[in-house]
Amino acid sequence: MSDAKIRVVLADDHDVVRLGLRTLLGAAPDVEVVAEASDGVEALARVEATAPDVVIMDLTMKGMDGVTATRELVRRRSPTRVLVLTMHDEEEYLVPALDAGAAGYVVKSSASTDLLRAVRAVARGDTFVRPQAARVLAERWRQRSAEDEARAGYESLSDREKSVFQLIAEGYSTSQIGERLFISAKTADTYRRRVNEKLGIGERADYVKLALALGVLGGEK
Known part of the structure; x- marks a missing residue:
């Protein structure tokens, strides 16, 4: 990474959450919040207008949700990387978000310890998931690989x-x-x-x- 700050867009439908995230990120000398959005449609517009390095995306926003917005960013070939931030840590939320193209996943309850590390990791091109989530993904993809192999054999x-x-x-x-x-x-x-x-x-x-x-x-x- 160069000395330039990591440019971030916040997308969450709760004002108080965005304020907390802005405060947390604002304490870091290498991160700059350049815009905020309250739903997926607004997030897409803010990303297009500001070309950030990372968009921190809530999953369950009203209107267009975070998974749909993430998938749309990927479809548009946006260079902005998506970091999902959500209260949900269950597989049913984790897997669709990463399948849609998210580069990282942070649970809100661990944001104070994980968010900055995740933003930096995602901005430099890495993927960020907590060890527990990584184990879930590994097992899911192992099962998916076995199912794909079985389906190919059946066909x-x-x-x-x-x-x-x-x-x-x-x-x-x-x-x-x-x-x-x-x-x-x-x-x-x-x-x-x-x-x-x-x-x-x-x-x-x-x-x-x-x-x-x-x-x-x-x-x-």
């Missing part, structure tokens, strides 16, 4: 193999599958073995869990 199946997969998940035996698909039990078993090889599964429980994850159990697509 690689032929239509007949998909039918066999679904029937096995629904509890049908090889002979019953043959009867339903008008093929021999031996042919049905051949399809079963192909599915096992392609998806890396074998037990009926594996079929059920995967079918539920893919949303194809019970005839759903």
Whole structure:
């Protein structure tokens, strides 16, 4: 970073919160608050007018919320980086914010200790999340990666193999599958073995869990 101050826009729908943030940031010699906004639409306008380094964005503002505003900034290819500041630390809020393009996430209850560090980290191009949040994200992305791999494997199946997969998940035996698909039990078993090889599964429980994850159990697509 150069000696220039980090230019910040505050976006929160509570005046008292913005005042507190301005006071906190104003004590730092390397940070300058250049504008404030009370909702997502106003935040977008302030960012466009002032071209800050960082916009501190509340998630649950009235009107356009912080996630939508963040997604719009990304769509506009804005160089301004978004730091989410919110009272919510649950995964249901954290993941959508980062998926939308936020570069950092700070819970308001820890702002006094984390906010300045987060602003500086985000301004220099890093990502900032607390260790607890990082663990949540790591697990979520691990699950997502596994689900994506499973879905890709399922999509690689032929239509007949998909039918066999679904029937096995629904509890049908090889002979019953043959009867339903008008093929021999031996042919049905051949399809079963192909599915096992392609998806890396074998037990009926594996079929059920995967079918539920893919949303194809019970005839759903």
